[in-house]
Amino acid sequence: MTSILEFDEDVEMFRSVVSRFNAEVVAPQVEKMDEEEHIDPSIISALFETGLMAVETPEEYGGAGASFTAAVAIVEELAKCDPSVSVLNDVHNTLVNTCVRKWGSDYIKETYLPQLSTDKLGAFALSEPSAGSDAFALRTRARKMSDGDFVIEGGKMWITNGAEAEIFVVFANAEPEKGYRGITAFVVEKSWGVKVVKKEKKLGIRASSTAVLAFDEVRVPKQNVLGIYGQGYKIAIECLNEGRIGIAAQMTGLAQGAFDRAVSYVFNDRQQFGKYVGEFQGMQFQIAQIASEIEAARLLLYNAARIKEAGGEFVKEAAMAKLIGSQVAEKTASKAVEWMGGVGFTRDETVEKFYRDAKIGAIYEGTSNIQLQTIARLIQKQYTLR
Template sequence: MVPILRSLARVGRMLPKIYGKPNYPIRLLSSTKPLRSPTSSILEFDEDVELFRSVVSRFNADVVAPRVEKMDEEEHIDPIIISSLFEMGLMAVETPEEYGGAGASFTAAVAIVEELAKCDPSVSVLNDVHNTLVNTCVRKWGSDYIKETYLPPLATGKLGAFALSEPSAGSDAFALRTRARKLSDGDFVIEGGKMWITNGAEAEIFVVFANADPEKGYRGITAFVVEKPWGVNVVKKEKKLGIRASSTAVLSFDEVHVPKQNVLGVYGQGYKIAIECLNEGRIGIAAQMTGLAQGAFDRAVSYAFKDRQQFGKYIGEFQGMQFQIAQIASEIEAARLLLYNAARIKEAGGQFVKEAAMAKLIASQVAERTASKAVEWMGGVGFTRDEKVEKFYRDAKIGAIYEGTSNIQLQTIAKLIQKSYV
């Protein structure tokens, strides 16, 4: 039996343990043959991806949805959600089975992020950063020692964080002031601080970028795998407009001793790791924003066609509303097509930087428009916290900011277009 089938079987076994017997069948796949036919949509996926979607949909309904409001108010993700994500195998989607992962595809990882965001973007980004940034870094650039030491705990219970940004190193990601001083025995001591670190408050394993040779500029940047007990301190959690349950932390490193075997990749080439990971991570953010848009749309359109009546008919039956609904539905579909196009190219080993930037740019714009319209469509009810659409509205704004602002995406796209013409 191939690894993905074994992993999905494990997911199926975990569901009853986490929240009772499912009301739909969890089955082993007879094959991983693609669903596509010459007449089918390009958004039809292999059966393993579809089963992941169905599992996450059930998880959203039974575990996440009842906790969304409280988590948003308390600005904290319920630990049962994090532990359940690990138990279900959703925190090591691409990690090989030999390290405790699912051994699934990048498309599966993206689909999980999108599905989680339909319910709570805070849970979605926790999963996304852990999978597409932290696990990817360790899996792609880690030595045998690093992979054997860190992939199993990252697959089974220890949350990861990607520590790159600093107060003066946001869009200019390589203006790092955090330093890694090399000792005579080859080990390092890291000193400095980081800001805007997603998962920072709960994480136990960090991918940290520090400049080990400042005289060389960005070519001195080196990546390290650092464990929290070594001296990673959470200075504070930011209080944010949206995705409040997701921790965004300020970290400090005070004489953090890091063994030389914890250098990730090649010394002095951490900037390459950061660039490649962020390019891939942008696809994850596009998935989050697409899922968010779909979640807001589903709730508001359901309200328009099933709940709210004016002048003797449901408000969704008025032509003015129908035109708006049709426009937003088309935009969400366009964002989703850009998203999975970028994922497909990445998975096939092609050059996907422009496509990833386009997907993130458009998905974040669509998420904002959709969430805004959803609030309007629901009127006064949509403006209250009794409904989830106002939360989607707050959550959507971050899509234009993290993992590269919209202006950075536009700049990236324009440069690559220019390169193809000159």
């Protein structure tokens, strides 16, 4: 029998490509990017040139035409080196490209997928100051003009890739009197007047931009409505469910990256009382426990990915994967710092960065409480007889 974590040749090829990409392109710049709080443009360019930014996009639009599992594997692998680079790739692939590919008209796909495949970074603009966990309490408005075009007015915050993106999937309410049924999605180009008001200074994933955006009378052509007018909420729900698998991949990769560094250190570098720290039973039990939890998180991750890829209902599985992935990432990174002792607590080592980066997993693309609520609601539905 083979492991369910054995993948087809295409997925393994992408893993191999990303492993080399991490070593040659990302790793030399991780510390500098974290200190300066921005991703070096050369890395973004290299992600496009290596074919990692259009994984599921059909070849006719310049993409790789690969599977969702391949996209997830890339996110996981990148996170082993730098979760900031990982989330940039994840949002672009699993949110922006997916929205354009699944709900875009022929015009939108022909216009934007080639750009998103080659050199234009994308961002997903849903969150607002009053619309976080309550994602549909949007105040950004889309006013329909007499010629059918729209004018978007409002602001967004917590937008990943916001500082570097040139193409945005934007959610705005075109008919506020209808509540969430007035929400409509648009594809908006930065050059039309999208302004980056602020780039947040964060605890972790500091190189990844998290921006506040302003839309001041931004005119959007009618042909840039994404999907059906008034059904943007459906697009947001579907995309976020899928995106949670991406974040689970990021957190699982982060956990593995922290584990790899710390375990290598305790078995090869740090000695106390005449033997390597990793040889003490108390340490070995902790390592075994964490290794098992990472494996469990990875199994949840790829279970959700495969159900989604097969066209099944995956909402509960995605929520579980994100919930457990974020918990395991935080626990692993914390233990990694402890295992490496004083060295682990310094910024000369990568594990303190993994520790800071891990916290966001419990917050973005649905907090842990929202995941628990989702899981509980679906379990209740499953077991309720009336």
